[in-house]
Amino acid sequence: MLSSHELGKQGEQQAIDFLREKGYSIVDINWRYQHKEIDILAEYNDELHIVEVKTRTSAVWQTIDEIVGATKQKNIIAAADAYVQQNNINKNVVFDIVYIVQIGRNQRIELIQDAFHSYDSEI
16 A cells, blocks of 8 residues: 555656656656645646646545645645746746546546636736
8 A cells, every 4th residue: 555655656657647648748847946846847838837736546526626725726826936937937827737546456547727727917
């Protein structure tokens, strides 16, 4: 049985592979700003995609706000803003979720594009 940390790391690698198969170019992983982290930064269709990865071992369906709560969304948005400013990025920023359900040997990976939005005009 994997620990939650090991499950999360495995899920991140599966998400990277999944995104690459879909044509995303991975720019960075586990990028940190203060105590905030972005799981995956990727480019696709000339946009910067900020990707949060969630791996679960239960098939209970959750809403976006249950998958990535309001506080986590704010932290991701703040980190994305810092990344954009530090790297002088001039692209549309999109916040996505890769949602992985792993039950035994069965797995489902879902990409939820444009899952939430920044209300800060700087992003």
